[in-house]
Amino acid sequence: MSLIQIKNLTKSYGDRTILDKINLNINEHDRIGVVGLNGTGKSTLFKLIIDEIEADSGTITRKAETSIGILHQEPQLNDKLSAIDTVEDSLFEIKKAHKNLEVINQQLINNENKNLLAQQAEIHYFLDQVNGWEYKHLVKEVLSKLQIKDPNAIVGTLSMGMKKRVALAQLLIKKPEFILLDEPTNHLDTESIDWLEKWLKQYKGTFLFVTHDRYFLDRLANKIIEVDLQQLYSHNGNYASYLESKDVREQNDQKRSKKLEKMIKIEIEFLRKGVKARGTKPRFRENKAEQLIDEQEGISFNKEIQINMNASQSFNNIILEINNLSGGYEKALFKNLDFNLMPNSIVGIIGQNGIGKTTLLKIINEELAPLEGEVKKGKKTSIGYFSQNFENLDQELSVMKNTNGGLEYYVRNKQKFRVDQLLESFLFQSKDFGKKVKDLSGGEKARVSLASLIAKGSNLLLFDEPTNNLDLPTLQALETVLLNFDGSAVIVTHDRYFLDKIADQIIYFKDGTAKVYKGNYAQYLLNIDQTKKQEIKAQQLNEIKEKPKSKNKNATNKERSEFKTLEKRIEELEELLPALEQQLQSPETYQNQILAKELSTKLSDYNKELEQSMERWSELADLF
Incomplete structure (x- = not known):
């Protein structure tokens, strides 16, 4: 079902047109990443959707009673409130319900009035429906995950980065049906970004977001909207598939532009010859040349930033x-x-x-x-x-x-x-x-x-x-x-x-x-993961070694030999797995899909063998 419909919408600032006759449908459960150069109209699109500014022409139709929330690049907060009060105020109805419930409970101590009991039941039902009983705990948890260390700090004393975290917490707590996020990862550290990413993955609503974080974009978006030269270009899929389709589109545009350039040259040459032969230009050929020039100019090419950075002098031995x-x-x-x-x-x-x-x-x-x-x-x-x-x-x-x-x-x-x-x-x-x-x-x-x-x-x-x-x-x-x-x-x-x-x-x-x-970062994560796995395995081995031994069983010579062989194999596998995981993460492996598949299969087999070996080792350990 469509939440937002934009038809033939145009927006200008003075004599500069930002968006020209754009069309866009935003459906329930869409996760739309918006990309484009700075200044092309991404933030303007957001403001139009939430009715913060008016379009010059065209229409925006919003589904009735759809709750919408937005995170601006520059948060709009009350500087006099504390961070925690700011976030809790976004749950105004829940806070109001708790205050009313306190009053009713106090009144019921001395008077079990039927009307008061009915009001109490109604509030209980409301808080059950909106999961409002633990809202204070939820607020503190979100503030903590976003690294807001002093919830009682006054918003006006906070840095721009911390204000943005407070605004983000306010939005996430409120959980509107449709969220717009303008650079949500700015000023967040990697741990907070990982947490936000997981939160948005489980979020049941619809969201539209602008971000420069390509992992964030690739993992969350199911549709990409590119804002370029006053137009919107829509692509179904994540950021990686968008890049592939964009490359094809630009190659086609370049071919079309070259073809038009040749046609323009032919028309201009004909017009020149026509002037010499007849002294006048055929009007229909002039019109054709103008149409070809207009068409070529209408083909967009993003001018790439071409820069080289060289040091003015080389290093000595010490940097x-x-x-x-x-x-x-x-x-x-x-x-x-x-x-x-x-x-x-x-x-x-x-x-x-x-x-x-x-x-x-x-x-x-x-x-x-x-x-x-x-x-x-x-x-x-x-x-x-x-x-x-x-x-x-x-x-x-x-x-x-x-x-x-x-x-x-x-x-x-x-x-x-x-x-x-x-x-x-x-x-x-x-x-x-x-x-x-x-x-x-x-x-x-x-x-x-x-x-x-x-x-x-x-x-x-x-x-x-x-x-x-x-x-x-x-x-x-x-x-x-x-x-x-x-x-x-x-x-x-x-x-x-x-x-x-x-x-x-x-x-x-x-x-x-x-x-x-x-x-790089992927290898850092791999190192962290390996360290955690090694700690878990060491703990498991210690627990196995400390288990009480069975008094009713004795190991045979064959079982003793198997036990020693397994111990040696477990040590080998624990050395092989990290090396194999690191090889799988290398750039050379990325470029060789056959090798990547072979290594992935081998890694899976080794992990399975290690798990089975440790399980059998544990069984045999009970016999000694």
């Missing part, structure tokens, strides 16, 4: 050495970190918010002194810092001046490059060069910040949540840049796909420690 480092403010957020950064290495930093990730970057950048330990940098190490609050940008200066101090050229490897061409490669137009940074969107500020890093030519880049304000095309371009970068980088990010693509090491912050793992 970065961290020895026994403890960092924090009044007290340490993390302790005893030892780490050496190698040439051409990209290190991802993950962990809960407020646990010391940004603190580490500030210590490396010499903005903050370490509490203990030291950070050694090589003589040729030059640092460039991308701050999540764009602290490297002067909000009052223009795009051009922020990029390279207003100079026309920047120099890399003794070569001169034009700053205006660099900015154009980041999709800025010449009319944007003079704009003040304070007047730009978050995504535009992020692109200016990246451009300034390239112009600076640093060989060690520090990134603090670089993906928060980037659209997918810019994010993909940044990945390509970093993979081809001849320097090193340390990156704090919650974007799991981004880490899988570029990182060769992960530093995980937890409980005051920072542990280093080799490999």
Whole structure:
């Protein structure tokens, strides 16, 4: 059944058309991911759906009495309330029912009035229906899962990131039938994103969401809507299948554009010859040429960001050495970190918010002194810092001046490059060069910040949540840049796909420690999983060894021999399985489907053999 129907809808701001005669059906249980460049109209679409703004023309039909909730990029909350009161207020009817029930229960102590008993029963029935008896516990659980550590903190004192978490908690608690989420993973750490992902998977309603997190998009969406050049392009399936169909569509568009270009040349050449021969142009040929030109211009191509990032100087032997480092403010957020950064290495930093990730970057950048330990940098190490609050940008200066101090050229490897061409490669137009940074969107500020890093030519880049304000095309371009970068980088990010693509090491912050793992995010998860499995197996073996032995049975020589063989085989399998799992996660295996299938089958067989071996080992252990 359709919840929302949009027909021939147009929306403009001044003389700029954002959406032009778009059509969209949103049905019950749809999980729609919305993608597109920043500024193409994704947030405008959301505001039109919830009736926050009016369309210029067209219609939006909403199913009667459908409850709708939205998470804005910039939350709209009461700054005077506490976080917990803000969330509980979204359950106004349930809170009101509990207050009324308290009054009625008090009155019934001295007077068992039939009307009061009926009202009490009615409230009990309502709370049963909406699962309203444990709402306070539910509120605290959601706040905890979203890492809101002080539920009593006043909203007005919170950071933008924490405000967004409160707004998200408010929305999830309310559970409307239709949810709109505008960048829900921004400012969430990886653990909170994993929890939100699981919550949305079990959510029974419909939701529409914009996100740059491609794992989040791929795992949740059953339909993708692309907003491009004032139009909506719909695709059934997840993000991976959308990319495949988009590639086919763009290839077809390119072929059609080339064909039209040839036809236009033929028409123009005919018109030129016609003028020479007759002195006049046939009007119908002029019309045909104009129609072909209009058709070619109507074919959309997303201009890809083409950028190269090279360090202005190569490394010496030492890039970065961290020895026994403890960092924090009044007290340490993390302790005893030892780490050496190698040439051409990209290190991802993950962990809960407020646990010391940004603190580490500030210590490396010499903005903050370490509490203990030291950070050694090589003589040729030059640092460039991308701050999540764009602290490297002067909000009052223009795009051009922020990029390279207003100079026309920047120099890399003794070569001169034009700053205006660099900015154009980041999709800025010449009319944007003079704009003040304070007047730009978050995504535009992020692109200016990246451009300034390239112009600076640093060989060690520090990134603090670089993906928060980037659209997918810019994010993909940044990945390509970093993979081809001849320097090193340390990156704090919650974007799991981004880490899988570029990182060769992960530093995980937890409980005051920072542990280093080799490999990308998927390999880090594999290491964590292996550690948990080993702990569980060790516990199981200890429990088996501690089991009381049977006094009525004795093992035969054959059973004793089998027992020893099984012990040896269990040890072999426990060594084989982690190595096999790691091989299965490698990029080479991804590219070889036959090998991947063979390894998956072998992994399944080994796990089954290990389970059967341990079960038989346990049976034989009872005989000794």
